[in-house]
Amino acid sequence: MIKSLILDAAYFLNTSKKYQSFKNFFYNILENDKCKYKRYIDIFMILLIFISVGVLIREVKHHVNDYLMFFSNYVISIIFFIEYMLRLWVNSSVSEIIVKRAEHDTFLLREVNLYKAFKEIAKVKLSYMASPKAIIDLLAILPFFHELRLLRIFILFRVFKLFRYAKSLQILSSVLATKKFEFFTLGIFAFVVIFISSVLIYVMEGNRADSPVDTLFEALYWAIVTISTVGYGDIVPVTSEGRFVSIIVIIAGIAVLAFTTSLFVSAFTEKLEEIKEIKTIENIAKLKKFYLICGYENVAREVARKLSKSGHNIIVLDEDTQRVENAKLDGYTTLNYNPGNKESYEKLNIDMKKQLKGVLCLRENDVDNVYAALTIRSLNKDVMILSLLNNDANRNKLEFVGINKIVYPQELVGLITKELVGKPVAFEVIHELRSEDSDVIIDEIGITKRIVENFPTVGDLNNKHYSIVLLGVYKHEKDRFYFNPLDSTLLEAGDYLLVIGYQVYIKEFEKYLHTRVHDD
Amino acid sequence: MTKTTALIFGHNKYAYEIIKNVKDKYNSIKVYSLDDNDKKEGLYDVELFDLSDEWEDIENNVDIENSIAFCALEDPSENIFLTISLRSSFKNLTIITIASNKENSDKLKMAGATKVIPIVETTSDIIANVLEKPVSNKVLHSILYEESDLKIAQIKIDDTSHFKDEKLKSIDWTRYNGILVLSVMHEDMQSEFIYSNKAKEHVIKSGDILVIVGYEKDIQEFENLIGSKRYVNWSHWSR
Numbered sequence: 045m046i047k048s049l050i051l052d053a054a055y056f057l058n059t060s061k062k063y064q065s066f067k068n069f070f071y072n073i074l075e076n077d078k079c080k081y082k083r084y085i086d087i088f089m090i091l092l093i094f095i096s097v098g099v100l101i102r103e104v105k106h107h108v109n110d111y112l113m114f115f116s117n118y119v120i121s122i123i124f125f126i127e128y129m130l131r132l133w134v135n136s137s138v139s140e141i142i143v144k145r146a147e148h149d150t151f152l153l154r155e156v157n158l159y160k161a162f163k164e165i166a167k168v169k170l171s172y173m174a175s176p177k178a179i180i181d182l183l184a185i186l187p188f189f190h191e192l193r194l195l196r197i198f199i200l201f202r203v204f205k206l207f208r209y210a211k212s213l214q215i216l217s218s219v220l221a222t223k224k225f226e227f228f229t230l231g232i233f234a235f236v237v238i239f240i241s242s243v244l245i246y247v248m249e250g251n252r253a254d255s256p257v258d259t260l261f262e263a264l265y266w267a268i269v270t271i272s273t274v275g276y277g278d279i280v281p282v283t284s285e286g287r288f289v290s291i292i293v294i295i296a297g298i299a300v301l302a303f304t305t306s307l308f309v310s311a312f313t314e315k316l317e318e319i320k321e322i323k324t325i326e327n328i329a330k331l332k333k334f335y336l337i338c339g340y341e342n343v344a345r346e347v348a349r350k351l352s353k354s355g356h357n358i359i360v361l362d363e364d365t366q367r368v369e370n371a372k373l374d375g376y377t378t379l380n381y382n383p384g385n386k387e388s389y390e391k392l393n394i395d396m397k398k399q400l401k402g403v404l405c406l407r408e409n410d411v412d413n414v415y416a417a418l419t420i421r422s423l424n425k426d427v428m429i430l431s432l433l434n435n436d437a438n439r440n441k442l443e444f445v446g447i448n449k450i451v452y453p454q455e456l457v458g459l460i461t462k463e464l465v466g467k468p469v470a471f472e473v474i475h476e477l478r479s480e481d482s483d484v485i486i487d488e489i490g491i492t493k494r495i496v497e498n499f500p501t502v503g504d505l506n507n508k509h510y511s512i513v514l515l516g517v518y519k520h521e522k523d524r525f526y527f528n529p530l531d532s533t534l535l536e537a538g539d540y541l542l543v544i545g546y547q548v549y550i551k552e553f554e555k556y557l558h559t560r561v562h563d564d
Numbered sequence: 565m566t567k568t569t570a571l572i573f574g575h576n577k578y579a580y581e582i583i584k585n586v587k588d589k590y591n592s593i594k595v596y597s598l599d600d601n602d603k604k605e606g607l608y609d610v611e612l613f614d615l616s617d618e619w620e621d622i623e624n625n626v627d628i629e630n631s632i633a634f635c636a637l638e639d640p641s642e643n644i645f646l647t648i649s650l651r652s653s654f655k656n657l658t659i660i661t662i663a664s665n666k667e668n669s670d671k672l673k674m675a676g677a678t679k680v681i682p683i684v685e686t687t688s689d690i691i692a693n694v695l696e697k698p699v700s701n702k703v704l705h706s707i708l709y710e711e712s713d714l715k716i717a718q719i720k721i722d723d724t725s726h727f728k729d730e731k732l733k734s735i736d737w738t739r740y741n742g743i744l745v746l747s748v749m750h751e752d753m754q755s756e757f758i759y760s761n762k763a764k765e766h767v768i769k770s771g772d773i774l775v776i777v778g779y780e781k782d783i784q785e786f787e788n789l790i791g792s793k794r795y796v797n798w799s800h801w802s803r
Binding site: 335346350351406468478484488513544545 | 585686690747777
């Protein structure tokens with residue numbers, strides 16, 4: 045009876061969408077770095093930790109407000125306890141283990157053995173509870189029993205909880221973890237030296253009346269102070285034998301210190317690139333909108349410069365180390381990832397739909413451009429992809445993979461020459477309008493509902509007053525351009541005005557369009 | 565004055581695209597290559613040339629005065645050498661040349677090219693325009709490359725023009741509905757945007773060039789109204 049109840053409950057929980065999404069929510073805010081709310085939870089927890097420590101320090105010599113004391117001892121402990129229990133809950137799924145066991149036994153035509161399932165649950169949960177982070181969490185709850193004065197010191201364990209919430213501390217521990225074996229060797233070496241030297245000094249000086257070394261603990265204290273090269277000088281050997289031991293410990297101390305420093309330095313040097321990369325990816329995740337440039341060669345370099353000058357964010361991906369270096373030197377956020385590799389985008393961890401303004405495949409090699417575009421298309425169907433075409437014979441391949449805009453430099457040169465030889469002056473004027481360094485530019489102003497309310501027709505715009513040429517109106521819905529429109533032409537929200545004029549005048553004109561209110 | 569012969573130096577994709585776009589504008593197209601193999605493979609009749617040429621062959625067969633040269637060699641140094649070589653032999657020849665980057669572009673200008681098309685700059689300009697100003701890019705592209713009926717034209721003011729000796733700002737442009745005047749190029753070859761203060765005060769002289777945009781019919785009407793015609797003169801490009 046109980047067994048079937050347990051099984052029913054396990055199946056229910058395992059298949060309940062509501063329960064799973066509820067659990068998933070808690071998992072995300074506690075464990076998932078990608079979850080935006082986790083940041084706030086982390087900051088809140090860090091705040092609680094500092095309040096606890098602050099109260100502990102204040103309490104040493106001053107009276108602490110009773111409410112604050114209550115908050116530190118009970119409220120924070122309860123919050124940490126809830127957090128501990130939630131982590132224990134989301135860490136693994138009890139219902140899933142029971143369901144798996146039930147499925148397994150049913151498949152083998154056996155009676156469902158719940159004992160084994162519970163054993164597995166206990167194993168999984170205990171292994172979590174035995175993890176260093178979970179132990180720290182548990183210890184951080186102990187100040188709850190503050191009547192036991194000694195347990196107050198466990199407040200300091202709350203500081204260790206910072207490792208959970210601060211990413212930089214996690215990176216630090218992960219860096220040091222890479223040198224686990226070396227640190228272990230160093231620890232053994234230091235332990236042996238301390239052990240032998242403390243015993244030796246105790247044997248040499250313990251029975252001398254003029255020696256400050258009276259107990260084995262004092263000998264141990266002296267050994268540690270000496271090996272660390274701190275040398276307080278409060279316990280000094282008086283016998284020649286004792287001083288000889290000192291010499292050995294001092295030399296060993298230098299070795300231990302040098303070894304420790306080199307370990308730290310080498311661990312960080314080896315991991316530096318990785319740390320930088322993690323930081324870069326974190327920064328990219330914070331960007332709202334950016335262009336992704338795949339491949340950093342001549343055209344890409346110029347495009348990046350122009351877009352960046354206009355205030356766009358640029359992220360460069362390239363598999364070539366030298367090109368990555370060039371992009372970094374030019375000041376762009378760059379990752380040494382292969383743009384044609386799906387894994388690169390998984391590592392990049394971005395929301396293509398929300399964050400990407402567009403992808404620019406600008407390698408001077410069609411194969412690489414097609415490969416990168418295909419990879420991106422397989423991940424997102426809608427993102428705008430622009431690609432450079434280097435050989436016209438490959439045009440259909442680029443079209444096939446769904447590239448939205450293809451730019452073929454050779455064709456451009458042809459078109460330009462055609463215009464150049466026909467209307468050189470006119471060409472120069474248009475070229476000037478497009479040039480980034482020119483004072484006179486062509487610009488497009490989007491028509492909003494508010495603008496339409498104030499300026500229903502072209503005649504109302506009064507552009508001549510601002511010394512602006514209105515080249516025409518582009519009706520987005522009809523995909524039609526109305527050149528030099530009549531004053532009576534109606535404006536609609538979503539239209540674009542194409543204007544030519546001095547940049548400052550255009551800005552003024554745009555400001556006027558957006559700020560004017562009805563003056564009936 | 566209109567040139568009659570186009571001399572294309574180079575046998576590559578750039579050269580093909582240039583030929584494709586300018587072949588209707590010239591009576592004859594002559595393609596020159598450095599590589600003997602191009603003679604057999606090419607779509608066009610290819611003649612061989614040598615960078616150390618004294619250009620006697622070309623001089624004897626082509627009316628250089630009425631020719632325009634396109635230097636489209638892929639090797640930048642060869643292209644520069646070719647430009648210098650042509651310029652040293654033909655002082656008044658119009659030379660249009662391609663450049664891979666800004667540095668080469670500067671060198672080619674020093675070498676005497678009339679006009680340099682920097683490929684990387686131009687391509688990146690187009691890409692940046694497509695992304696930042698898609699609508700204006702689309703419209704300008706169709707105007708420039710004649711994909712629509714809308715055209716850009718340059719009209720030279722001559723002695724018989726009604727506009728001669730008038731102040732730009734005193735002209736009632738509404739009478740010329742259908743066209744927009746973008747810019748005026750003064751006789752001293754300084755181009756001014758039509759709404760700049762300097763241009764507004766400018767008194768139109770014979771020799772000035774107006775850059776206008778409009779539909780073909782309206783441009784023709786404009787030509788008739790002001791009594792001036794469309795005009796192309798390469799001498800407006802100073803070297």
